[in-house]
Amino acid sequence: MLHRGYAAASVDAICAAADCTKGAFFHRFPSKQALAVEALAHYRQRTSDALAAAPVLAIADPLERTLAYIEFLAELLLLPDVPNACLIGNLAQETAPANKAIQAACGGALTDWAAEIALDLAAAKAERAPDARFEPKNVALHLVAVTRDRLCSRRRWTIGASSLRRSVTRARTWSNCSRTLRDCQEITESIAGSR
Numbered sequence: 001m002l003h004r005g006y007a008a009a010s011v012d013a014i015c016a017a018a019d020c021t022k023g024a025f026f027h028r029f030p031s032k033q034a035l036a037v038e039a040l041a042h043y044r045q046r047t048s049d050a051l052a053a054a055p056v057l058a059i060a061d062p063l064e065r066t067l068a069y070i071e072f073l074a075e076l077l078l079l080p081d082v083p084n085a086c087l088i089g090n091l092a093q094e095t096a097p098a099n100k101a102i103q104a105a106c107g108g109a110l111t112d113w114a115a116e117i118a119l120d121l122a123a124a125k126a127e128r129a130p131d132a133r134f135e136p137k138n139v140a141l142h143l144v145a146v147t148r149d150r151l152c153s154r155r156r157w158t159i160g161a162s163s164l165r166r167s168v169t170r171a172r173t174w175s176n177c178s179r180t181l182r183d184c185q186e187i188t189e190s191i192a193g194s195r
Contacts, residue, residue, distance in 0.1 A: 001036060001090075002087045002090065005090065006090075006091055006095055007094065033101055033102060037102060037105050040087060040109060043109075044088065044105075044109040047113075054069065056068035056069050056072045057069070062120045062124035063120075063128055066117070073147055086148055088110060088148065089106075092106035092107070110141075114137065114143070114144045115137070115140070117139075117143055117144070118137045121139055121140055
């Protein structure tokens, strides 16, 4: 499903790849949709575990941690062994809006990831610029969308990743001067402009 897509991944092809019979498949999964939902949960957990192990998350300052996390994602997206595919994004695009169970699993994965990022952004906003006019949730959702779009594009995203790194560098400079989170708005605008 990751590389062929949901529709092209027939139960016969899945069974052949897994070296199992159709009987064994249907004993474990009532449908291909049930397999997709379980595959999404597994993919989501593996991705979450990998991101949770990022050394940048040990940084105490929430703004510095967020900026370092964005840099970490940009570097991760450029690694040659990172697949040019995202199971969550691919299934969300391919099954929308016909398959509610898969859509719910995809939406939950993406919004949960954004909620984790938004926690740091909210802490940074409260600490540095409580009156800044941006919603941490919206900035986090944008970051998740940019990352997902790169993975779903099936091509290298070097221009976008470079732009993301430049945005972080500018944000660090601005933050050191003004120590406000208005700069995060400019990061978001810069990222959006590079797409």
